[in-house]
Amino acid sequence: MSDDDDQPAVTAEEVRGVADLARVDLSDEEVETFTEQFEAVLADFESLDEVPEVESKPDLVNVMRADEVAEGLTQEEALENAAETEDGYFKGPRVS
Numbered sequence: 001m002s003d004d005d006d007q008p009a010v011t012a013e014e015v016r017g018v019a020d021l022a023r024v025d026l027s028d029e030e031v032e033t034f035t036e037q038f039e040a041v042l043a044d045f046e047s048l049d050e051v052p053e054v055e056s057k058p059d060l061v062n063v064m065r066a067d068e069v070a071e072g073l074t075q076e077e078a079l080e081n082a083a084e085t086e087d088g089y090f091k092g093p094r095v096s
Contacts, residue, residue: 008035009039012035019034
């Protein structure tokens with residue numbers, strides 16, 4: 001709710017305006033229901049302001065090993081188990 005208790009946090013006109021933007025037809029009863037629901041949602045968000053902030057250490061740490069340079073496969077070694085090759089490359093099925 002707003003600081004001024006005389007003014008509602010959400011008005012029926014605002015709900016109708018949002019419904020018009022969304023191109024949704026609402027009955028008067030639906031407008032009243034949505035107005036109450038929107039006010040409740042806004043009150044819930046305002047209660048989050050009361051939660052104290054805490055500083056915490058991150059729970060996750062980097063457990064990855066450092067990169068190490070190693071010998072890779074030669075082109076011939078990489079292709080030796082391929083079903084088909086062509087001009088030193090893997091050959092796959094035609095897709096077009």
